[in-house]
Amino acid sequence: MILFYNPKATKSRNRRLPLSILAVAAVLEGKEDYAIVDGNLDPHPTESLIARIRERPVELLAVTVMPGPQTVGAGASCREIRARFPELPIVWGGYFASNYTAAALNAGYVDYAVRGQGELTLLELLEAIRGHRELKTIAGLSYKDSDGRPRHNPERPLRSLDDFPWYPYHRVPVEKYLLPTFLGRRTTVHQASIGCPFRCNFCGVVNFSGSREKMESPARTGDILRHLAQTYGVDAVQFYDNNFFLREDHTRELADRIAPLNLRWWCEGRADIMMGYADATFEAIRRAGCAMIFFGAESGSNEILKEMNKDLCAEDTLALATRIRRFGIIPEFSIIFGNPKDPEGDTRDCIRFIRQLKRLNPDSEIVVEHYTPVPQRTRMYGNVEDQMQFPTTPDEWATERWQRFATQKDPRTPWLRPRTKQLIENFELVVSSRWPTVQALRLPSWGRWVLKILSSWRYKLGIYAAPLELRWTQQLLALRKPKEESL
Template sequence: MIVLFNPRATKPRNRRLPLAVLAIAAVLEDREDYEIVDGNVDDNPVASISRLIEQYDVELLGVSVMPGPQMVAAMDASREIRRAYPHVKIVWGGYFPSVYPDAALNAKYVDYIVRGQGEDTLLELLDAMRGKRAFDSILGLSYKDIFGLPRNNAERPMKGPDEFPWSPFHRLPVEKYLRPSFFGKRTAVHHASIGCPFNCSFCGVHAAYGNKERMESPERTAAILSHLVTEYGADSVQFYDMNFFLREDHALELAKRIEHLNLRWWCEARVDVMSRYSDETFAALKRAGCTMIFFGAESGSDWALKEMKKGISTEQTVTIAERTKQFGIIPEFSFVIGNPGDPERDTRETLAFIRKLKKINPDSEIIIYHYTPVPQPGDMYGNVDGQIAWPSTPAEWASKRWMDFTLRIDTQAPWLQRKTKDLIDNFEIVIGSRWPTVQDIRAPKWSRILLKTLSAWRYALGVYRFPVELQWANEFISLRKPKRESL
């Protein structure tokens, strides 16, 4: 038997379908005995895994691992299983081991790493474990040889979603995952593509999946969403694609195919791509239920965008702010502030640019991060000239310093002066209080009025220093922050 484990990554109210393990389960369905254990639902996943090992002949524990809280949960559970059941092989897959394979493989309790897209790699790994093929022939696999030395095989070419079967939703209590959100009472999630064709210097997606994007056909996407609606009562969906709108013809066809489902939905897109869409396409997306779109605006400085290799301009971001307002779609703009090239200038120009966007479209949601690099292919330091020495084990990544770095709470970036960091953090508090996110469905009306009132004078006058009253108010109200929802 194979056990697929999704370690806890979020609070119960934020849990969503574990798409990563469902994708792996899809290729195991009808060919291997397997069970899914989800730490976001199971209060004691280690006990559940242990019962399966004691009841069945479990030969492999597959663990899906994202950086942050899930990595810590994966580390703790893997260590306990290895100690109690040393004969069970453990394989890690997902974003964390794909971007940091050497660190993950340095853990004594990890036997194999599946990098990037894992469906075919896992099937071939099972064949190798059963003596049917050589480990060194498996693309996308990292492992320890007979001498305990790490081996990293060549990368595996990516396949499109249509080349794999549907997720076996029946294997999970789907009703536990359709949680209320701003978009609906029963919000599902879906991944309609994999990869990203762009090369932003601070992003780890192409480090994990290369610089290609494979799209699911609109017909299949519509069929899966229809299944979630008719079988489980989904009324809304969040698309987890890095670029949901890569091509206008694809977006328009999909909008027409799902309009009848009456879903409200959220997705991610690029400002350069969508700024060129026709009014017809924007109107079709709105009719199809598009409610909010996340855009990586990243900076208010064109020179910083060039250094990031982002491939967009501030003018295109302004265009998106105008057009989303025209069609009644909420834009969610994300910024990574403090570019290592000139963090003070980038901060100054980006804060002014954010104010410009809010004036153009007050409904714009603003998400602010400190510039946080990840290792890049051919540039292992994310465009920061070797100023960061990356941890070499999961245990180091689990330390407070690196957890804060991973979650962008406090990166301790050597190029970011304390006064600049404080300015970014204080501005975030002021603008987040002046325009509390619409996505917090739990916050009472009075709390929003209080925050807006307290912050109005600061925002109007551009006074961001020492916002103590706003810090106290935010702690008292505990308003949801979109970038902190997994904590």
């Protein structure tokens, strides 16, 4: 049997279908015996894994790991399982294994790391474990050779999602993952493409997919969503794609196919690409149920956008903020604060840019990010190679200091002075109180008003220092933080 493990990633009220595991399990469905343990549902996943292993022989423990809390759960469970069942091979896949491959293999409890798209790599790894193939022939695989030295095989070219079977939804309790959000009562998740063709040098996806993207056909996305709506009563979708709207013809076809399903949905797009779209396409997207689009605006300075390799200009973001209002779609703009060369100046510029966006479109939602570097194939944004030393093991990644880094809560980067960090956080608190997010489903309307009234003088006068009253009020109201919790 193959045992899959999705370590706990989030609070239980935010749990989502474990798509990473479903994607790789799909290629085993009907051919292999497998089981799934999801730490987002199961409060004692290590015990459950152990119980499964005792039940019947397990050939491989296959774990999906993202940087952040999943690294903690993955490390703890795998260490325990290695101690009890030293012969059982363990493979890690996902963003941690792809971006921090060497660190993953440095753990005594990880034998294989799968980089990038994992379906075929997993199938070939199973062949190798069964003695029918050599490890060195498996593209996308990293492993330790017989001397314990790390080996990194060449990259695996991305395949279209249509080349793989549908996810085996029936193998998980789908009902438990359908959550109320501002989009609908039964929100699900779907990813209709993999990778990203851009080269932004602050992003973890570039290394993962080598600046390439493959999309699912609109027909298949439509069929899957119809199945989810008809079988499970899904009425809303969060799309995980890094770039949902890459091509206008694809977008139009997809919108037309989704429209009859009466879903409300959220996705990510690029301002420059969408600015090239016709009004009729925006209308089609709206008709198809699109409620909000997330845009990585990153900065209001074209110089900094260039330094980020973003291939975007600030004017496109500003124009998009104005244009999208006409179609009743809310834009959610994410801004990266703290350019390493001049964090103070950049922070002031970012604040100015956000204020401009809010003037053009007050409905805009704002996501404030602290620049948190990710290793790149080329240089990192800000040329910070000399200033950054990443952990070399998953256990080090699991420490409090690096958890706060990975979750972007407190990157503690050498160039970010505590005073500047405080200003960024204060500004975030003021702007998120002045316009409480529409994603905060449980926030009562009186709570919204209290936050608005308490913060409007600060926003108007640009006084952000020590907003204790806002911090307490947000805590009291348990205001949702979309950047940490997803929708």
